[in-house]
Amino acid sequence: MPDKPLIKVDKLEKKFGDNEVLKEIDGTVMAGQVICVIGPSGSGKSTFLRCLNLLEHPTGGKVYFEGKDTETFTESELTTLRERMGMVFQSFNLFPNLTVLENLKLAPMRVKKMSDQEAADKAMSLLKRVGLEEKADVYPASLSGGQQQRVAIARALAMDPEVLLFDEPTSALDPEMVGEVLAVMKGLAESGMTMVVVTHEMGFAREVADEVWFMADGYILEKNKPDDMFNHPQNERAKDFISKIIGQ
Amino acid sequence: MKVQGKKVILAILTFCLSLFVLFSIQPTHQTAYAADQSLQRIKQKGTIVMATSPDYPPYEFEVQKNGKSQIVGMDVDIMKKVAKDLGVKLVIKSMSFDSVLVAVETGKADVAMSGINPTPSRRQSVDFSEIYYNGGQSFLINKTDVAKYKNQSALAHKKIGAQTGTLQYNLAKSKIPGATVKGMDKNTDLVLALKTHKVDALGIETPSAEAYIKNDPDLAMFKSSYHLNKNETGSAMALKKGSGTLVAAINKSIDQIKQQHLANQYLADAGKYMKVNTHNTSMWHYRSYFLKGVEYTLIISAISVIFGVLLGTILALMRFSKSKILHAIAVAYIEFVRGTPLMVQVLFVYFGVGIIINLPALLSGIIAVSLNSGAYVAEIIRGGINSVDKGQTEASASLGLTKGDSMRYVILPQALKNIWPALGNEFVSLIKESSIVSIIGVTDLIYQLNIVRADTYRGVMPVFVAMIIYFIITFILTRVLNYYEGRMKHAR
Numbered sequence: 001m002p003d004k005p006l007i008k009v010d011k012l013e014k015k016f017g018d019n020e021v022l023k024e025i026d027g028t029v030m031a032g033q034v035i036c037v038i039g040p041s042g043s044g045k046s047t048f049l050r051c052l053n054l055l056e057h058p059t060g061g062k063v064y065f066e067g068k069d070t071e072t073f074t075e076s077e078l079t080t081l082r083e084r085m086g087m088v089f090q091s092f093n094l095f096p097n098l099t100v101l102e103n104l105k106l107a108p109m110r111v112k113k114m115s116d117q118e119a120a121d122k123a124m125s126l127l128k129r130v131g132l133e134e135k136a137d138v139y140p141a142s143l144s145g146g147q148q149q150r151v152a153i154a155r156a157l158a159m160d161p162e163v164l165l166f167d168e169p170t171s172a173l174d175p176e177m178v179g180e181v182l183a184v185m186k187g188l189a190e191s192g193m194t195m196v197v198v199t200h201e202m203g204f205a206r207e208v209a210d211e212v213w214f215m216a217d218g219y220i221l222e223k224n225k226p227d228d229m230f231n232h233p234q235n236e237r238a239k240d241f242i243s244k245i246i247g248q
Numbered sequence: 249m250k251v252q253g254k255k256v257i258l259a260i261l262t263f264c265l266s267l268f269v270l271f272s273i274q275p276t277h278q279t280a281y282a283a284d285q286s287l288q289r290i291k292q293k294g295t296i297v298m299a300t301s302p303d304y305p306p307y308e309f310e311v312q313k314n315g316k317s318q319i320v321g322m323d324v325d326i327m328k329k330v331a332k333d334l335g336v337k338l339v340i341k342s343m344s345f346d347s348v349l350v351a352v353e354t355g356k357a358d359v360a361m362s363g364i365n366p367t368p369s370r371r372q373s374v375d376f377s378e379i380y381y382n383g384g385q386s387f388l389i390n391k392t393d394v395a396k397y398k399n400q401s402a403l404a405h406k407k408i409g410a411q412t413g414t415l416q417y418n419l420a421k422s423k424i425p426g427a428t429v430k431g432m433d434k435n436t437d438l439v440l441a442l443k444t445h446k447v448d449a450l451g452i453e454t455p456s457a458e459a460y461i462k463n464d465p466d467l468a469m470f471k472s473s474y475h476l477n478k479n480e481t482g483s484a485m486a487l488k489k490g491s492g493t494l495v496a497a498i499n500k501s502i503d504q505i506k507q508q509h510l511a512n513q514y515l516a517d518a519g520k521y522m523k524v525n526t527h528n529t530s531m532w533h534y535r536s537y538f539l540k541g542v543e544y545t546l547i548i549s550a551i552s553v554i555f556g557v558l559l560g561t562i563l564a565l566m567r568f569s570k571s572k573i574l575h576a577i578a579v580a581y582i583e584f585v586r587g588t589p590l591m592v593q594v595l596f597v598y599f600g601v602g603i604i605i606n607l608p609a610l611l612s613g614i615i616a617v618s619l620n621s622g623a624y625v626a627e628i629i630r631g632g633i634n635s636v637d638k639g640q641t642e643a644s645a646s647l648g649l650t651k652g653d654s655m656r657y658v659i660l661p662q663a664l665k666n667i668w669p670a671l672g673n674e675f676v677s678l679i680k681e682s683s684i685v686s687i688i689g690v691t692d693l694i695y696q697l698n699i700v701r702a703d704t705y706r707g708v709m710p711v712f713v714a715m716i717i718y719f720i721i722t723f724i725l726t727r728v729l730n731y732y733e734g735r736m737k738h739a740r
């Protein structure tokens with residue numbers, strides 16, 4: 001079971017102008033762990049994820065990756081960091097100008113300097129893994145939302161990341177497509193991938209997560225095992241929030 | 249902060265430009281005091297370059313000779329004799345009348361000869377040879393008005409047309425009581441104004457007036473009754489200041505021409521050309537002129553749009569760069585170019601930059617139009633880049649792609665697709681706007697149009713033909729672009 005801290009966050013703060021979005025966030029993600037982050041809209045979940053791979057630069061506190069302070073990273077170390085932390089977005093963000101296969105090949109070829117053949121082989125095996133090998137040569141626009149998100153996951157996997165960050169990966173999907181994406185994510189978790197997932201899919205969190213973090217107003221108000229979090233949350237705001245999403 | 253930085257850069261740029269202009273003026277003055285080697289230089293070169301505006305028959309105009317267009321006329325014959333006397337070869341550079349004096353001032357040409365009157369104000373900027381021909385002043389009127397306007401005094405309180413900035417213009421203004429003087433750049437336009445009764449008479453040199461009445465049965469003329477100083481009213485050659493020895497050598501040839509009454513013979517020769525020339529004034533007869541014009545117009549626009557897109561991309565990327573200096577340079581460039589007229593830029597590249605490197609007119613035109621287009625394309629591309637969803641940049645960053653790779657493989661391809669219609673419009677507008685290069689003598693469609701108008705004495709028809717040609721080109725181009733736009737949409 002997990003023993004090595006992969007990501008450590010220490011008194012993390014993020015302000016946009018006067019707007020304090022993250023306040024004194026502490027947390028540790030061990031290698032192989034799956035963390036689910038829940039919380040009301042606007043509470044800072046996305047910002048928190050984006051601070052982890054430094055798409056946003058924290059305005060206070062520290063983010064350590066494998067024990068190294070990311071604040072001291074140079075531009076090239078930052079790209080290396082991002083290469084090792086894959087990210088999957090709510091709106092998929094596939095490159096519409098490239099085919100599915102090219103979407104998967106681009107970063108391995110440009111960043112890892114893989115040969116075209118190598119990258120293509122790898123891409124095909126990943127597409128197989130998410131069940132979309134027959135879609136290799138089409139453009140993303142002709143895929144359903146669920147298929148696009150599976151391609152996006154495969155694209156992130158093509159870089160062999162240590163961690164995958166998911167920002168509400170299923171909330172832009174029609175209900176009938178949520179399952180196929182969650183299934184892929186479940187498979188990843190079972191294979192030992194470290195994951196930080198912002199999601200409101202209680203079923204997924206219960207089944208897969210090692211820990212659930214509840215965020216509100218820029219604070220992490222509670223960290224708990226999934227069963228404890230959903231059945232008897234300690235924090236009043238968490239209680240309120242969970243009763244609402246279970247009620248619906 | 250940003251705005252201030254921008255201002256500083258603009259100030260620096262303006263400063264550099266004024267320095268540049270200062271430097272460009274400096275040598276002209278220096279040569280005035282230095283030992284005069286103008287004659288020796290011509291002999292060493294073995295050529296004498298004449299700047300002229302060949303839309304002024306019988307002084308200078310273009311004709312078709314053995315299927316090739318050629319500049320002929322009295323001025324050309326006189327200059328041929330001068331060249332022969334000097335023992336050098338004659339090279340003729342054609343350009344708009346506004347440009348011929350600048351051409352000698354900036355060393356683009358050795359002599360400007362285009363039926364130029366040596367007025368006192370012109371004498372301040374160039375040296376003049378002796379007067380080589382004094383044709384006298386006349387008025388051109390409509391034949392239907394012959395009874396009404398018998399002489400100059402009948403023109404009081406009437407509308408009189410004349411070429412802007414010429415002797416005829418100033419004379420009409422100062423010597424005809426109560427007259428309204430309407431100035432235009434070209435005699436062809438003025439004649440059209442006369443025939444459509446926008447003006448009642450036209451102040452014009454006698455030889456030109458004679459050429460017009462010979463070729464147009466609707467026109468008539470009478471001689472003026474101005475009392476004129478012979479030294480100011482004739483035509484002379486203009487040379488760069490401080491060309492004393494060359495002027496002296498040229499004056500010798502002019503003296504011979506006067507003694508042997510060669511000018512009248514040259515005029516008669518020019519008249520013969522004009523007869524041949526006006527024999528067939530159908531536009532079809534002039535198709536090779538228009539074709540050549542279309543060719544140059546397309547060449548200039550196509551090359552300029554390519555370089556414009558390259559430059560525009562670089563400028564747009566500079567605007568997105570983290571480096572404040574690159575950003576400021578790009579902003580300053582774009583603002584400066586968009587804030588000055590294309591015509592001025594064309595003149596600046598040809599005459600201004602031409603002092604440092606001698607650029608041919610076509611190349612100057614292409615450079616100026618490309619530099620201009622680059623600034624506009626930069627803004628289009630910037631808009632295109634901004635129109636690409638932010639998620640795309642984030643997704644490529646999250647994969648570890650560098651900024652450059654992300655731009656190249658993800659953002660720019662999408663940006664270009666979004667701005668394809670705008671780029672197409674830019675190309676279409678370049679085809680129209682590049683017509684300005686005709687002022688430095690690039691033989692584009694507008695230039696050819698003016699040649700044909702001067703040759704045929706037909707004011708409207710050539711304009712109509714050029715208009716139709718421009719329309720056909722841009723119409724076809726728009727269809728082609730739309731087709732590809734549709735195909736690109738399909739590809740997604």
Ligand SMILES: Nc1ncnc2c1ncn2[C@@H]1O[C@H](COP(=O)(O)OP(=O)(O)OP(=O)(O)O)[C@@H](O)[C@H]1O
Pocket residue numbers: 016019021039040041042043044045046047048
């Ligand atoms: N780039 C930005 N500039 C300014 N403010 C921002 C920026 N990004 C986020 N914010 C603000 O930060 C706060 C938290 O936003 P964030 O997107 O992290 O919330 P969230 O928990 O992910 O919400 P949701 O569930 O709606 O996605 C919001 O008030 C938002 O307006």
Ligand SMILES: [Mg+2]
Pocket residue numbers: 045046047167168
């Ligand atoms: Mg969010």
